[in-house]
Amino acid sequence: TQLLEQSPQFLSIQEGENLTVYCNSSSVFSSLQWYRQEPGEGPVLLVTVVTGGEVKKLKRLTFQFGDARKDSSLHITAAQPGDTGLYLCAGYSGAGSYQLTFGKGTKLSVIP
């Protein structure tokens, strides 16, 4: 079983601060996805990264895929209360794999 370790598990910050959350594995993933999940809802896809070293930006969110395709990070600039939620990384293990493996998530609280 390929595991994705996310850190930190919990993060509470003030509005306007910057933060980075991490997703690490000892295994190589063909692609990694980041989802955000709000209480009582299903996860919603934010981004997919496919190429080692790839950086993608989505407004104030910056996603990076490690060169070896074993890790990824999510950086949020000037966090807003609307960013509050559970951030999950998930990966497909192989080129033909259809099964997403999820990390346990980082629970982010942004305090106004």
Add this chain to the structure above:
Amino acid sequence: GAGVSQSPRYKVAKRGQDVALRCDPISGHVSLFWYQQALGQGPEFLTYFQNEAQLDKSGLPSDRFFAERPEGSVSTLKIQRTQQEDSAVYLCASSKVEDRVEGYTFGSGTRLTVV
């Protein structure tokens, strides 16, 4: 429909009772997945359908769990003789075949509580 619809949203079952959870995927989505999410954890894979064919059921935790998708659209996850450890949110997701860039679209889940 516009999104993945799951029902019921909440289910309380007495230990030993059978339950059935329903998932209506996005129209035209060939792939359908069931995941189980325990409190404070990420979703864990249960089973995968491509149209009506169940291609992978390796994540089903016991033979009390059974899933079907007889006509390749609506799917039902059935849990027989529920146990307390079955308490979790059950998420259904659908996707286009091989569309791993767009990822899955998840429903809001069914929260099952076994008492």
